[in-house]
Amino acid sequence: MxxxxxxxxxxxxxxxxxxxxxxxxxxxxxxxxxxxxxxxxxxxxxxxxxxxxxxxxxxxxxxxxxxxxxxxxxxxREHVWAEASLERDPAERAGGAEFGHIDLARQRVLKAEVLVDSMARFGDIELAGEEGEDFSETLAELVEAADGDDEANGLGYRTRVRLHVDPETGAVGPYAARSRTVVPVSSLPLATDGVNQIAPLAEAMQGLQTIDLIDPANDDPRMLITEIGQKERRGEKDLVAELVEDRGFIVRAGGFWQVHREAPAMLFGAVHDAISDLIEAGQFDPAAGNLDLYGGAGLLAAAVAEAAGPGLKITSVESDPDATDNAAENLSEIVGARALTARVDKYLSELLDAAAPVRDRLRRGTIVLDPPRSGAGGDVTAQLAELAPANIVYVACDPVALSRDTKSLLDSGYDLLELRAFDIFPHTHHFESLAVFSRAE
Ligand SMILES: C[S@@+](CC[C@H](N)C(=O)[O-])C[C@H]1O[C@@H](n2cnc3c(N)ncnc32)[C@H](O)[C@@H]1O
CATH class of the missing domain: 2.40.50.140 (Nucleic acid-binding proteins)
Incomplete structure (x- = not known):
């Protein structure tokens, strides 16, 4: 051409x-x-x-x-959401289920391809094996399904949904893909029954801006509304009870919690497995300066604690003070755990100035991090490399951000021990990854 x-x-x-x-x-x-x-x-x-x-x-x-x-x-396949299907004009298709026309197993293969491609292009890691080698089985298995999703065709999993209100008509719905046009819908097939029961889809909600619907594992579903011109969502500070297998967590109704009903257990399990493997390999020091960065309500620090047992020292660091309060409560039975409010970059820069014994404890430690979609980024990754902990367990919701940070860690002398991925957002392009790094001696 x-x-x-x-x-x-x-x-x-x-x-x-x-x-x-x-x-x-x-x-x-x-x-x-x-x-x-x-x-x-x-x-x-x-x-x-x-x-x-x-x-x-x-x-x-x-x-x-x-x-x-x-x-x-x-x-x-027939789209799982009629209002997002090809029957409609592209500008009027509901956003948020952009893979809803694809067989679930193929969705996972596509996600695996994105991860492999990102790792090759931004992480300098070739996962695809030798040329000519049949890689299709690896791709089919790379992105793990959440419990129950195959049986439910990946529907009914979202415990958190944000809807928008059309300022003129008061109609409630998701935005169309890549736009701020509200698309009225008759149901939310990706959401749990609890969310669907309270969703005001047929009502005109004049005067409101957004409606967040949440369906906690161990509490009643609820709606958090934001009025036009307001920032605060009504009810966002109320506490709700979540359950991860048999372990209870308290979180604010408006605070961060994993969206898929099985995601907290899946990520808890994945971090637990990663720490158990490090323990088995003699590479985990419970008494070292272990950190849970971007810790939210303490989910992943609790997973480390369950794997490591008594004697663990861990600090969960989170910028939102309300989430830190929840983490302090959720981790209160773990004697060596504490939760503090700080921005990760500021906290790490203080640690970099700490006295030699503190730095030494950190060098022996394991850092779990679960940053927002933008990833840890170059500055925080450079700080991590300078602190040089023995292990880094990186939970990521963006494969490109993870791949970029992977490249920086590999360049700083880390080895990638393990890479897993989890399909905790079926019918969307999103997925979660977990990468385990160890400092090469
Ligand atoms: C993806 S969530 C992970 C929370 C937790 N690990 C979990 O699985 O429930 C990311 C968290 O990082 C927090 N956060 C975002 N930017 C931050 C920063 N610069 N420093 C500290 N925490 C931050 C957010 O408030 C949010 O709770």
Whole structure:
């Protein structure tokens, strides 16, 4: 294709025929049109589709959404959410279930491909094996399913849902993909029954901005509303009871808690397994300066404690003081655990200035971190490398951010011991990963 043709802008709203060749990060597939990359919503790699151009801000790529499937993948399914399906105009499709037209097992393979590709491009790690080697089984198993999801076709799992209110009509619903248009819907198939029971989907909620629906494991479902012009969600500070297997946790109704009903147990188990493996390998020192960074209400510090047993010392660090209060309560039975409020970067810079015995304890320690979607980032990763703990257990919800931070850690003398991934957001492109690093001596 000539450069000249590629630089001719595509007309927004025009329809183009595309061969879908792969998956990109962000829930869109990839195609090429006249030398330019097109990111395509609602497609599946391997398909031939007709797609409407929705965006062409940059010369090098455009965005489009499928309007008709010409050659369908065997993995195409009826969309799990009628209001997000191809039956609708792309601008009126509900957002938040961008993989809902794909077979669940294939969704996990696509997520695995994104992780492998991110690790190769940003982490300098080749997971794909030798060329010519059949990697399909590894891809099929890399992203682990949550308990019960295969039986439920990945539906009914969300215990937290944010809905928006149309300022003019008061209609309630999710935003359409990549827009702030509220799409009224008749149900929330990804959400739990508890969330669906209280969702005011048929009501006009004039004067409100957002409605957060939450369905705690051991409490009644509830609705947190934000009025127009207000920041605070009514009821956000109320405490709710969560349950992770038989362990109780208290969290604020508006505070961070994993969204999938099985995610807290799955991540608790994954961190527990990672620490148990380090203990078995003689690489974990319970009395060292162990940290749980971005600790929220203390879920992962509790997992470390359960694996390590009595004698563990661990500090959970979290910037939200209310979450720290919850963590202090949730960890109160663990004698050597404490929770404190601090920004991770500030806390680590204080540790870097600490006296030699403290630094030595940290060098022998294990740091668990579970940052927000943007990842720990270059500065915090550099601080971690300088503190040089024996092990780093990194829980990540963004594979690209994890891959970038992985590269920095490998360059700083860490080995990647283990990489796992968890499908805790079925029918969306999101998934969680866990990477275990050990300092090479
Ligand atoms: C992905 S959540 C993880 C919480 C917890 N590990 C869990 O699984 O429930 C990230 C947490 O990091 C906190 N956070 C965000 N930025 C932070 C920062 N710079 N320093 C400390 N905590 C931060 C958020 O308030 C949130 O509780």
């Amino acid at each position: 000539s450069e000249q043709r590629a630089s001719t802008p595509l007309e927004i709203g025009s329809e183009i025929e595309l061969e879908i060749t792969g998956i990109a990060h962000g829930g869109v597939s990839v195609a090429r049109h006249e030398g330019r990359v097109v990111f395509v919503a609602d497609a599946i790699p391997g398909e031939r589709v007709l797609a409407r151009v929705t965006d062409q801000k940059k010369k090098s790529f455009a965005r489009a959404a499928v309007t008709r499937v010409l050659d369908a993948s065997d993995d195409r």
